[in-house]
Every structure is written in C-alpha cells, then in structure tokens.
Amino acid sequence: MSMPDKYKIAVDGVSKSFTSDKGTLPVIAGVSFRVADGEFVAIVGPSGCGKSTLLNILAGFEPPDTGSITHDGLPHTQPSPKGIVISQHGSVFPWLTVQQNLMFGLVGKALGSNRKEKAALADHYAEMVGLKGFESSYPHELSGGMLKRVEIARAFAVKPEILYMDEPFSALDALMNLKMRNELLRILGEERHTVLLITHDVEEAIYMADRILVLSPRPATIQASFAVDLPHPRKLGGPEAQKLREAILRELGL
Amino acid sequence: MAAAAFENERESALIGRMFGRVLPPLAVMALLIGLWWWYVVKIESPIYPTPLQVVTGAMELAEDGTLWEHISASLLRVGIGFGLAMVVAIPLGLWMGWVAGAYRTLNPIFQMLRPISPIAWIPLAILWFGMDDISPIFLIFISSVFPMIVQTTNGVHTIERRFLRAAANFGVSRRVMFFRVVIPAVLPEIIVGMRIGLGVAWLVVVAAEMIALHSGLGYLIMDSRNAGNRYDLVIASMILIGFIGLMLDGITRLLEKLKTVRWRYIR
Numbered sequence A: 001m002s003m004p005d006k007y008k009i010a011v012d013g014v015s016k017s018f019t020s021d022k023g024t025l026p027v028i029a030g031v032s033f034r035v036a037d038g039e040f041v042a043i044v045g046p047s048g049c050g051k052s053t054l055l056n057i058l059a060g061f062e063p064p065d066t067g068s069i070t071h072d073g074l075p076h077t078q079p080s081p082k083g084i085v086i087s088q089h090g091s092v093f094p095w096l097t098v099q100q101n102l103m104f105g106l107v108g109k110a111l112g113s114n115r116k117e118k119a120a121l122a123d124h125y126a127e128m129v130g131l132k133g134f135e136s137s138y139p140h141e142l143s144g145g146m147l148k149r150v151e152i153a154r155a156f157a158v159k160p161e162i163l164y165m166d167e168p169f170s171a172l173d174a175l176m177n178l179k180m181r182n183e184l185l186r187i188l189g190e191e192r193h194t195v196l197l198i199t200h201d202v203e204e205a206i207y208m209a210d211r212i213l214v215l216s217p218r219p220a221t222i223q224a225s226f227a228v229d230l231p232h233p234r235k236l237g238g239p240e241a242q243k244l245r246e247a248i249l250r251e252l253g254l
Numbered sequence B: 001m002a003a004a005a006f007e008n009e010r011e012s013a014l015i016g017r018m019f020g021r022v023l024p025p026l027a028v029m030a031l032l033i034g035l036w037w038w039y040v041v042k043i044e045s046p047i048y049p050t051p052l053q054v055v056t057g058a059m060e061l062a063e064d065g066t067l068w069e070h071i072s073a074s075l076l077r078v079g080i081g082f083g084l085a086m087v088v089a090i091p092l093g094l095w096m097g098w099v100a101g102a103y104r105t106l107n108p109i110f111q112m113l114r115p116i117s118p119i120a121w122i123p124l125a126i127l128w129f130g131m132d133d134i135s136p137i138f139l140i141f142i143s144s145v146f147p148m149i150v151q152t153t154n155g156v157h158t159i160e161r162r163f164l165r166a167a168a169n170f171g172v173s174r175r176v177m178f179f180r181v182v183i184p185a186v187l188p189e190i191i192v193g194m195r196i197g198l199g200v201a202w203l204v205v206v207a208a209e210m211i212a213l214h215s216g217l218g219y220l221i222m223d224s225r226n227a228g229n230r231y232d233l234v235i236a237s238m239i240l241i242g243f244i245g246l247m248l249d250g251i252t253r254l255l256e257k258l259k260t261v262r263w264r265y266i267r
Helices: A051-059 A098-104 A115-128 A144-157 A174-190 A202-208 A239-251 B002-043 B051-064 B066-098 B100-113 B118-129 B134-157 B161-169 B174-211 B217-226 B231-255
Strands: A007-020 A023-036 A040-044 A066-071 A083-087 A162-166 A194-199 A211-215 A222-227
Touching (some): A007 A194, A023 A051, A023 A066, A023 A194, A023 A222, A051 A194, A083 A144, A098 A144, A115 A144, A144 A174, A174 A202, A194 A202, A202 A239, A211 A239, A222 A239, B066 B100, B066 B134, B066 B174, B066 B231, B118 B134, B118 B174, B161 B174, B217 B231
Parallel strands (some): A040 A194, A162 A194
Antiparallel strands (some): A007 A023, A007 A066, A211 A222
16 A cells, blocks of 8 residues: 555545535546656646646645645645745745845744855855845846746745646746746756646647646546657757647647 | 037936926916915905015014924824824734734724714813823824724735745744735835825824914914914914925835835836
C-alpha cells in the first residue's frame, strides 16, 4: 500500500459544483491524476471550464465536494507554504518594497531567524530573477514583467515543494510572455520544483511542460493526456511540436 | 545656439503652463473682490465693509494678539476632539471590518447615528458638559468619529482577496496577517477617512463656538456682530476659516505622499 507515496500529488475523484438561486452548476466532475516529484504538468482547457476552480481546490483554498488530494501520501486540505500559487493578476504586496515582499514568506520561519539572514536570502532570489538593484523599489515603480519576477522570487524564497501557476503570464504583453517562459525554465533549472501550470495557451504548455492534461468543457473532466518528450530548449515550429499542438487542439474541438 | 533656443522654448512653455494654472483662479478672485468693492462703494452702505476695511480690521486684531488667541483656541479644540475620534475610530473600524460579528452588531447603530447633524447634539452637549471647552470638543468628536469608522471598516471590507490569499498561502499567523497585510492595505482608506473627519471637525468647531464660550473663530464672528456690527471682522474671520481649513486639508494630503500608500492613489 505504499504505492501513492511515490507521487508528489495524487488527486482522486475531485468534483465541485456551485449552488445559486438558479440551481446547481457542476463545475468539476471527477478529476483524478498523479504528479511525480519534480514533474512539470500543464492543464489546458477552454475558457470557463473550471480551470481556476480546480487550481483553487488543488492549492487548498476551496474544499472539493467529493474526492481527495494527497501530497506525498498525506491528505492536503489547507493552503500552506509547501505549495505556492502564482496567478494571472499577481499578489505582490504593493505596500512593501521588493525586498520586504521577498522576505514576507520568511516571517516567523525558523530558517535564518535573524533579519540579516532573511534579507540576504531575499537578495539572493532577487538576483536570481534579475531584480538586483531594485530591492528597495516599490511595486508601483516596476513594470508588469518585473512584478512577475518579484512574485516568482517570493515563491522560490520559501523553497516550496510545489508551484501552482494559474495563467501566470497571460496579463503580460506577448513578448514579455515569451521571455518569462524562458526565465521560468532557467530558474527551475537552478532549483527544481514540482509545477502545476493551468493555461489556455497550448503553445505555452508544449514549450514548458513534461506532460499536458486536456480538460473537457464544463463540468471538467480529464479528456486526454499527452507526454511531451522533447529536449529543451524546445522549438515550437518543429514537426513534433506542431503534431502535438494539432492533436491537443483537436481534443479541444478546434 | 539651437540647444539654447530649445532650452528657452522649454522654459517659456513651463512658465506658460504655470500661468495657465495660476492665472485663471487669481483672475476670478480679483474679479469677485473688485465687484464687492465697487458695489459697497456704490451703495454707500454703513454696514458692509470694503475689502480694505476687512484687511485693516484683521490687522488690528492681529496686532493686539486677540486674533492668534482665537485661532489657537479653535485649533486646540479641533486637535483634541479629532485626536480622540481617531484613537477611537481607527481601532474600532479595523475590528468591525475584520470581525463579522462586531460589524453586524455595531454597524446598524453607527449608520443611524451618522446622519444626525452634530449641531443637533448641542443641547445635550450643554446639558452634559456645560458651556465649557468640553462641549465643542465633544461635538467635534461626534462629527468626525463616524465618518472615520465607516471609512476604515469599508477599507477592510474592500481588501482584495488575492492579497489575503497570498498571505494565507505563506502560512503566516493571524497577527502577521493583521499587521503586515490588513493594516497597510487599509491605511490609504484611513487617510481618506482622516481627511473627511478633519474637514467635518473644522466645520463643526466654528458652529459650536458660535453658541457658547468666549474664544475661537466662531465666537469671534458672533462677538463682532453683537458688539457693534463689526462686519469687517465677521468677513475677516470667514476668510481666515476658509484659509485654515484649506491648510488642514493640505497637511492631511501630505500623508498621501507616503511611499507605503502611494500605490492606492496613482492611476
């Protein structure tokens, strides 16, 4: 019975519906999948199919109606610093400087209990994402791409086991979006984490993920799964990537 | 040569912009004063003062020192009443915003007390505190405490969920959540509440001083009228009240320049 333990994340039969005056709306109808330690899994699906709801459940912000989620075989029901969410609109605190933001997750942590060590750790991650020299800037003084870097660095600083990314780069312009993909892969090359990426951008998924799960329209179920066995850096124009893209788009009904 | 010409052009453009901003309001003010002057001279009124008489009357009071006494008396009352209101309203507003039960219990009462004009409290204030300094301080407190409570509570309620979720995600304690997320997120709203509260307080102190006492700008207005129809002093006081009110608002607006709250006021 030690089978589930070898998975970082095990999701079993998760479903969720929302009730309003108009009746019950099933959003997720029985989603099950496994994620191995260090694996990068992308979940793609059409708009409004319940992707974000699924991520909120996976991260522990909302309880599922049925089903269970385990991390390393242990039940996962609450948000925790072990799995940090990076979302489309970001959540960098505008009232804190870049360095204070990076130190936020280190509050009350045993590691580096004095301020100096925390500041050094924050500066290390600021440098890793290319924010050196901006440690004392406030978020409103930074561009959208730099804010995303702050958010990524803040997540990495607490050394999470899992990164949940909900359309992390879709609020950025197209060029910055492409740039941040490479940045993320570079940073993950330095410190490997298990990643769950939710996106509607098939190319983004092919470019970064080890495996791609395709969700059906609402109520969401997992309709298909694709392994991406291509070496990095990937060429999206290459024949294998194009074939994969067409297969995924066909699953999405396009 | 070309660079110097360019510099000159830029400079004159800058001066032009400044004039564009300062000149129109100054012109309107000059026009109003001119009309007032012309009209008072024309009707040869024994009661209405000319702008010059207003200035000389104010200078008279400034020279014998009574003007400063009245101004500092009013400011002191506002300072104490508004200070007490802040000490009560900010913690109470934060608590009501953060604890749903406190909001449900207290909000209806405050919503009912809020629309009662502070002037309506004057009879009770005199009954409770007499014609002393405490009555106007109480009225200022009453007038500024409710807007600040409402603004602070509203500020807590409108904190964006993404910030609260991010803090919860990092597993911080409730204490850290409150002091590092809730309070800084609400601070811009608190400053707006302070501006509203101080504005109302300044309105009310003048009204409260008209009824009782023996000092303050409100008292000066009533006293000037009663003691020999000194309408020059009445108008001088009115202009001073407007000017000091503007200064008080300007001082609270300086708080909006703080780096930790700038984010809320830009865009």
